[in-house]
Amino acid sequence: MPTRHICELELRADEQSHRLHLERKVERAFFEAGKALAELRDRRLYRSTHRTFEEYCRDRFGHSRQQSNYLIAAAGVYENLTTIGCQNVANEDLTTNGCQILPTNERQIRPLTKLEPQQQQEVWQQAVQEAGGKVPTGKIVKDIVQRIMERTQIPNTYQLGEVCQILAKDNPELRGKGGCWAIVTQVNDFTCTVRTWDGELTVGLKHLKSYEYLPEDCQQMQEIWERISRVYSSGLEESVQKFLESLGKLKRAYLTGLEEKVLMLLESEYAFRIIL
Structure with a gap:
């Protein structure tokens, strides 16, 4: 059988723009999910079918309240990073293609939820540097947070x-x-x-x-x-x-x-x- 070759065809300018737009949607999916879950919880929009938010998340989305809380907290961190890092840029689609490297999934920033907003920004910037200017893994972020907590450890009494x-x-x-x-x-x-x-x-x-x-x-x-x-x-x-x-x-x-x-x-x- 003849060998199949993958052709790399250049995209038109409008196709390239649309591709970036769709990629940003994928990267921001966890952020949008977290924002939506927060509103569902805070406004108790689940009350017509479920007694608790936990039951609603389990039946409607197939995951625990803890998973929902992870997404909600991650959305808060993401928003904080964009507010501090990109506050002068009027582009709501900013992601890794914008003025700074931003998270693309919830696990990358889960460790940051333990920190104050300013610390979140500082740790994320440090993690990006350690990742060579790319989106850092959750492990890189977790290791940096762990080092900070070890330096400032307060005994649990x-x-x-x-x-x-x-x-x-x-x-x-x-x-x-x-x-x-x-x-x-x-x-x-x-x-x-x-x-x-x-x-x-x-x-x-x-x-x-x-x-x-x-x-x-x-x-x-x-x-x-x-x-x-x-x-x-x-x-x-x-x-x-x-x-x-x-x-x-x-x-x-x-x-x-x-x-x-x-x-x-x-x-x-x-x-x-x-x-x-």
Whole structure:
């Protein structure tokens, strides 16, 4: 059989322009997905079909809430990089073909979500240099972030069962969680895994502040968490869920008399539904 040769045919100017436009769309796909997911979550546009954002993501897109959070956080980092690096260039399609080298997938910038906006830009520029002026791999970025964290390491002094307040600051993954109290369930080097009224998440140390409760207060909050979580998972009306969310932002280790009565009423409704 004759050997097939690949012909390299030059593109017309309009074809070249269209090719670059399509390539930029591919490179920005994760950014657009992250922005869309953030709006779906923040405006609760899933509420007509699903009770929680986690259930919606699993059924509609086939991935976990954590995967959605990765994309949302990556979109925030990407936007930050373009804002700082390309703020004087009026081209919304800027990617690696523009005034700077920009990420082309979520994994490349996942390690940057742990850093402040200015640090994100500095680390990304350093990663691009180490990659020889090309888009760096996630490993290159991760290694640089790890070196920074090792230089500035702060010992993790949190204890299992400790009650903390979540400080959302500018972390997009913690949007809606600011001010919530949480119980530490796992202590890591630079993070803690905590339980809030509606689930579990991993939070950096700078986004936590201990309430410095006594052991008996921590135990009391553990019991409150169990009660709120049990009722919240029963799929009650939205107004009821709002009340439970308010309990998730308590700044005291007890319920008032009225809060206790309302929660007991909801628990009885929950028990009634279980019987049915």
